[in-house]
Amino acid sequence: MSTLIKNGKIVSHDNELTTVDVWIKDGKIHAIGEAFNEADFETVFDARGQLITPGLVDVHVHFREPGFTYKETIETGSKAAARGGFTTVCAMPNLNPVPDTVEKFEQVQAIIDKDAVVKVLQYAPITEELRSERLVDFAGLKKAGAFAYTNDGVGVQTAGAMYLAMKEAAKNNLAIVAHTEDESLLFDGVMHAGKRSEELGLPGIISATESSQIARDLLLAEETGVHYHVCHVSSKESVRVIREAKRAGIHVTCEVCPHHLVLVDEDIPEDNGYWKMNPPLRGNEDQKALIEGLLDGTIDCIATDHAPHSHEEKNQSFVDSPFGIVGSEYAFQMVYTHFVKTGIFTLEQVVDWMAIKPAEIFGLEVGRLTVGGPADLAIFDLDTEYVVDDHQFLSKSINTPFVGWKLYGDTILTLVDGEIAWKKAGE
The missing domain is CATH 2.30.40.10 (Urease, subunit C, domain 1)
Structure with missing residues (x-):
C-alpha cells in the first residue's frame, strides 16, 4: 500500500x-x-x-475502560485523540478493576488491541488498588506491556512506599510517573486557595499540596536513580523545585496541561463543576511560572490529562462534582492559538513539546517524521x-x-x- x-x-x-x-x-x-x-x-x-507534523504524543489520558464506560471507552477515547492529531497516547490505570496484576493488565491490553484507533500505551499502577501500600509486581507488569508505573488520580502518601516503588521501577528501567498530592494538606479543598475561592465561598487547595510531595519525591529519586516524571505541574513552587533538581542532576521530567497555561482561577465565573480540575486552575504568578518553565526547559512537554466525566456528574457545584476536564480534541489548537499566534511560543517549540519531547523522554520510537519510521x-x-x-x-x-x-x-x-x-x- x-x-x-x-x-x-x-x-x-x-x-x-x-x-x-x-x-x-x-x-x-x-x-x-x-x-x-x-x-x-x-x-x-x-x-x-x-x-504536517509528527503524530502528537500524549503521555497522560484517562480512557475509563473497564469500569466507567459511561464516561469513555478505549474506542471513543482513542478516536477523540485521533481527532486532536494524537497518534500515541498513554492511558492511566485508575480503572475498575485496577490493572494491578498481570491478568487484569492483560484484560485491558486485549481491549486496547481490539478497539483502539491510535497507539495506546497502558500504565501499570504503583500499588495495589492505587490506595494501598502493597507494591504491584513491577517485573511481571513490565513483561505484560506496562509503559510505566503511576497511581495517577491519587498521590502515593508515604515516603516509604514511594522509595520502595522507585527502587523497583529503577530495577526494571521504567519511570515512576507521579500525581503529587499530599492528602494531609487538602483540607477538603476543591479549587485553588486564593481570592477567587474566597469570593465563591469554596474551600481552597494550597499549592504546597502539590509541591511538597514533589520535593519529597525528588530527594527519593536522587537516592534511587529512577526516572521520575511529574504529572500536570501547576504551581510556581513546583516549577522552582523541579528546576533546582534538574540543576542538581536528578533524573526528573515533567508535563504541563494546556488548561493550566491558558486559564487561571480568576477566570472561573461561578460555582460550576465544569471548571473543577485536579490540580486546580491556579493564580497568575503560577501561570507565568509554567510558561517560563516551558521556555527554559524546566517543563519538558505538554500533556492533556484528558479526564472524561458525564454531564450529570459535572453539572453540579465544585463541592459535589468530580475533578477533571477533557482535552484531547483541541489541545494542539488551544496552544497554537493562544501562544504561537501571539508570538509567545514558536510552532517548532509546540511540535517539540507535543510530539518529539514526550517520545524522547520515555524512549518511544514515535514523535518524529523520519524516513524508515x-x-x-x-x-x-x-x-x-x-x-x-x-x-x-x-x-x-x-x-x-x-x-x-x-x-x-x-x-x-x-x-x-x-x-x-x-x-x-x-x-
Whole structure:
C-alpha cells in the first residue's frame, strides 16, 4: 500500500515552513521530498499547504475502560485523540478493576488491541488498588506491556512506599510517573486557595499540596536513580523545585496541561463543576511560572490529562462534582492559538513539546517524521478559525469550559502507521 501526501508544509529547525511531499509505503515513511509521480501511488492526499507534523504524543489520558464506560471507552477515547492529531497516547490505570496484576493488565491490553484507533500505551499502577501500600509486581507488569508505573488520580502518601516503588521501577528501567498530592494538606479543598475561592465561598487547595510531595519525591529519586516524571505541574513552587533538581542532576521530567497555561482561577465565573480540575486552575504568578518553565526547559512537554466525566456528574457545584476536564480534541489548537499566534511560543517549540519531547523522554520510537519510521502524522489547518463544538466531540464526554471558544489549527487528517485514524469530513 503506497500513499502520497503532497503539498504539505513541515516546520524546520529555524522555524521556517518548508513545502514537502511525504511518500508512505507499508505503514512507514518511505521518503520525504518533492515532485513524486502521482501515478505511482494508490492514494494521493493533497494537503494544500497545510501543516504536517509528527503524530502528537500524549503521555497522560484517562480512557475509563473497564469500569466507567459511561464516561469513555478505549474506542471513543482513542478516536477523540485521533481527532486532536494524537497518534500515541498513554492511558492511566485508575480503572475498575485496577490493572494491578498481570491478568487484569492483560484484560485491558486485549481491549486496547481490539478497539483502539491510535497507539495506546497502558500504565501499570504503583500499588495495589492505587490506595494501598502493597507494591504491584513491577517485573511481571513490565513483561505484560506496562509503559510505566503511576497511581495517577491519587498521590502515593508515604515516603516509604514511594522509595520502595522507585527502587523497583529503577530495577526494571521504567519511570515512576507521579500525581503529587499530599492528602494531609487538602483540607477538603476543591479549587485553588486564593481570592477567587474566597469570593465563591469554596474551600481552597494550597499549592504546597502539590509541591511538597514533589520535593519529597525528588530527594527519593536522587537516592534511587529512577526516572521520575511529574504529572500536570501547576504551581510556581513546583516549577522552582523541579528546576533546582534538574540543576542538581536528578533524573526528573515533567508535563504541563494546556488548561493550566491558558486559564487561571480568576477566570472561573461561578460555582460550576465544569471548571473543577485536579490540580486546580491556579493564580497568575503560577501561570507565568509554567510558561517560563516551558521556555527554559524546566517543563519538558505538554500533556492533556484528558479526564472524561458525564454531564450529570459535572453539572453540579465544585463541592459535589468530580475533578477533571477533557482535552484531547483541541489541545494542539488551544496552544497554537493562544501562544504561537501571539508570538509567545514558536510552532517548532509546540511540535517539540507535543510530539518529539514526550517520545524522547520515555524512549518511544514515535514523535518524529523520519524516513524508515512509522507513518504516524497529523495535518492541521492553521489558517481557518473554527469553534469548539461539543456536539462534534468524538469523546463520550463534554466536560470542558472551552466549548464555544474560537481556535485555529483544526485537525484535517491523522494517520497511524499509514492508516487513516481521523479525517475531517469533506477533505
